[in-house]
Amino acid sequence: MSRIIGNLSQIGSEYEALFCDLWGCLHNGKQPYPAAVSALQDYRRQGGRVCLMTNAPRPKQYVIAQLERMGVPGDAWDLVVSSGDAAQDAMFAGAVGRRVWHIGTGKDDGFFDDIPADWADAPAVSRVSLEEAEGIVVTGPFDEENEVPEDYRGRLMQARERGLKLLCANPDVVVDMGETRIYCAGALAELYEDMGGESLYFGKPHPPIYERARRLMDLGDSARVLVVGDGIRTDVLGAQQEALDCLFVTGGLAAQAFGPDVENPDEELLREWLSAHQMTPKYSIGRLR
Incomplete structure (x- = not known):
């Protein structure tokens, strides 16, 4: 049985680092949870390090900018690692080709336009129509507040018939934006797989994002790391697969x-x-605090 605790401080000293989720844990998409911010600040004051690990389909600099707009203080975390970082690496490496059909909104343009230094000399990736595409990149629905995955069945059927691979920049299926639940890229990727297509994932619960966090935080395999999150299929499953509490x-x-x-x-x-x-x-808590 999972042990229910009242505060992170009850167990924080047992771990040298946290891999902490954002949506549903640190903020609700619109504003931070003050108690969660305080818990992370206290943990860091005691010598712990915090990696904010998110399935946001954008490079980390855009996630950091969003945190700053929300008013999340910089002393609550050490590092941000996003699904967008890991997926972007795969895209520029050519995982789904160089001519891609992008499903997503304008807020995710940085995924394509903000090219990491490591890929500055790589062949260009261009966004084209489905008919011209060599592969698909999904950062989310075109209209995340109104569309559902079934709205894409016809177009995904065309893609599957052509054997296109789908790169999913955010394995989350749903998130809560304030009081509104919206579908994410993971919902479209799952639908594509159900239809017989091939989807590639790079965020939680898949290994690349954890490998990236460990490398950037210089954490060895024996480091005591606690995963904090509200997603049973992302945070909890990812921790289980990585053998982390x-x-x-x-x-x-x-x-x-x-x-x-x-x-x-x-x-x-x-x-x-x-x-x-x-x-x-290993542990459960009502709200991070």
Whole structure:
């Protein structure tokens, strides 16, 4: 059974670094959670290091800019690693070709236009129509507030018939933007796989993003790392696959499953829910604090 704790400080001293999720843990897409910010600041004051690990489909500089606009202070974290960083590397390496059909919004233009120094001399990647494409890059729906994955079935069927690979820059299926739940790139990638297409993933729970975080933080294989997150299929599964301890934030995506008090999950409801998902994070907490 996952041990329910009240504060990160109860276990923080056991770990030298955190891989902490953003949406649902540190902020809700619009504003930060003050208690979560304080918890990370306190953890760092005690000597711990914090990697904010996100499935955002944008390079880390755009994630950092968003955090600054929200008012998340810089002393709450040491490093940001995004799914967009890892996926961008794969794209410029040619994982889905050089002529790609992009599914996503204008806010993700930096994924294509802000070329990392390591890829400055690589052949150009151009965005073209589906009919001209050698592959697909998905950063999210065209209209994330109104569209659902089924809206893309016809176009994805055309892509599958041509054998195009799909690069998914954000494995999340859904996130909560304030009070609104929206679909992410992962939902389209899963649909494509269900239709018989091939999708490539680079964020949580897949290895590249963890390898990148370990390398940038200079963490050895024996480092004591705690994964913090609210996604059972991303954060918790990723921790399990990486053999890392996990602090499951119940007050995020699945908050309604654990009773009326989001800050204090019902122990029996949590046990049943985790059992149904065949997951056992070492710790659970209502909200990060």
